Amino acid sequence: MRAIDMHTTTTHPTEALHEADRLMVVCNSCRYCEGLCAVFPAMERRRLFNDGDLNYLANLCHSCGACFSDCQFSPPHEFAVNVPRTLAQVRGDSYRAYAWPGALSGLFSRNGLAISLIAALSVAAFIAGFMAYHDPAVLFGTHEGAGAFYKLMPHNTMALLFGAVFLFAILAITLSMRAFWRDIAGQTPGGGVSALFQAIKDAGQLRYLDGGKAGCMNDDDAPTDRRKHYHHATFYGFLLCFAATSVATLYHYLLGREAPYPWWDLPVVLGTLGGIGLVVGPIGLLAAKFKRAPELLDETRFGMDAAFIVMLLLTSVTGLALLVLRATPAMGLLLSIHLGVVFSLFLTLPYSKFVHGLYRFLALVQYARESRAAH
Numbered sequence: 001m002r003a004i005d006m007h008t009t010t011t012h013p014t015e016a017l018h019e020a021d022r023l024m025v026v027c028n029s030c031r032y033c034e035g036l037c038a039v040f041p042a043m044e045r046r047r048l049f050n051d052g053d054l055n056y057l058a059n060l061c062h063s064c065g066a067c068f069s070d071c072q073f074s075p076p077h078e079f080a081v082n083v084p085r086t087l088a089q090v091r092g093d094s095y096r097a098y099a100w101p102g103a104l105s106g107l108f109s110r111n112g113l114a115i116s117l118i119a120a121l122s123v124a125a126f127i128a129g130f131m132a133y134h135d136p137a138v139l140f141g142t143h144e145g146a147g148a149f150y151k152l153m154p155h156n157t158m159a160l161l162f163g164a165v166f167l168f169a170i171l172a173i174t175l176s177m178r179a180f181w182r183d184i185a186g187q188t189p190g191g192g193v194s195a196l197f198q199a200i201k202d203a204g205q206l207r208y209l210d211g212g213k214a215g216c217m218n219d220d221d222a223p224t225d226r227r228k229h230y231h232h233a234t235f236y237g238f239l240l241c242f243a244a245t246s247v248a249t250l251y252h253y254l255l256g257r258e259a260p261y262p263w264w265d266l267p268v269v270l271g272t273l274g275g276i277g278l279v280v281g282p283i284g285l286l287a288a289k290f291k292r293a294p295e296l297l298d299e300t301r302f303g304m305d306a307a308f309i310v311m312l313l314l315t316s317v318t319g320l321a322l323l324v325l326r327a328t329p330a331m332g333l334l335l336s337i338h339l340g341v342v343f344s345l346f347l348t349l350p351y352s353k354f355v356h357g358l359y360r361f362l363a364l365v366q367y368a369r370e371s372r373a374a375h
């Protein structure tokens with residue numbers, strides 16, 4: 001059935017933005033869902049929706065599905081209101097629209113394929129490099145104690161390679177976020193530190209990922225909190241792994257202590273806990289994705305969603321395998337595979353689903369600023 005073409009006064013460059021504009025006009029007349037999440041109160045502060053407004057609202061949405069389930073105008077009604085799917089399409093397009101440099105934004109088009117190829121090439125390059133550089137007796141030898149990893153790859157080479165790709169990722173992400181922020185921030189007064197803290201709190205609790213406390217909708221129409229729990233495990237697992245790497249860097253440069261560290265040492269404890277989070281969370285998210293009601297999803301973005309989740313899973317599984325088998329002859333090969341996975345993860349961070357967390361955080365900052373300005 002064709003959706004009725006309600007009047008919108010703003011022109012947009014994509015069909016998804018045009019449809020989001022139409023839906024926001026319908027929802028702004030109805031307002032039945034205003035208690036479900038941040039999207040509807042933010043929408044109610046506007047009468048017209050330019051591209052920046054719609055990208056802002058789309059990145060506030062967690063695709064919980066509650067507004068679709070509750071909506072009296074969802075298909076087969078002629079208004080054909082499907083907010084979660086439309087905002088998911090706009091959100092997916094926004095990653096490409098704000099990507100820096102623009103020449104690489106095409107990586108978002110067939111993202112699953114692009115990330116798979118980059119990861120495969122990266123792992124192959126590390127394995128080939130290790131094999132070409134080392135005598136098999138070294139590569140498949142047993143190395144133990146401080147500095148064991150650096151017998152396979154000199155520390156300075158590792159630091160240079162990973163430092164360069166990390167700095168590139170930070171630069172690309174920062175410039176992408178700046179472009180997004182400029183589009184959504186408008187003329188809203190600052191909001192100060194309190195708005196920032198509110199956004200940090202809301203992001204840390206995934207406050208709006210529960211459809212107004214009911215949970216996320218699934219294909220059996222029984223809402224659950226599982227998606228929220230798996231997001232938490234993934235998010236905090238990622239932070240713990242990042243903390244482990246940071247502490248290990250401080251150990252190396254400030255204390256002169258070289259990896260690998262004993263199992264009870266802080267980098268290993270943080271990395272193990274983070275690794276477990278990054279196994280449990282991504283597996284749960286993948287499973288939850290297959291249980292979601294298909295009418296809520298932007299199925300053209302399935303490859304992007306799956307690719308990032310699988311990259312996180314590969315990072316944690318190869319890291320934990322390296323931890324367990326580091327004092328065996330498998331260490332050389334496992335180290336090359338783990339480094340290849342981590343290198344490609346860093347390289348693709350600005351062009352992967354990773355950015356959704358950052359855009360969502362900026363949208364929450366803007367929401368907190370607007371909420372303060374309204375009171």
Ligand code: SF4
Pocket residue numbers: 026027028030031032033034067068070071072073074081083
């Ligand atoms: S999603 Fe449906 S019920 Fe909710 S505000 Fe929009 S039109 Fe109303």
Ligand code: SF4
Pocket residue numbers: 036037038039040060061062063064065066067068083084087208211
């Ligand atoms: S967060 Fe949930 S309730 Fe809010 S707009 Fe998105 S799908 Fe609808």
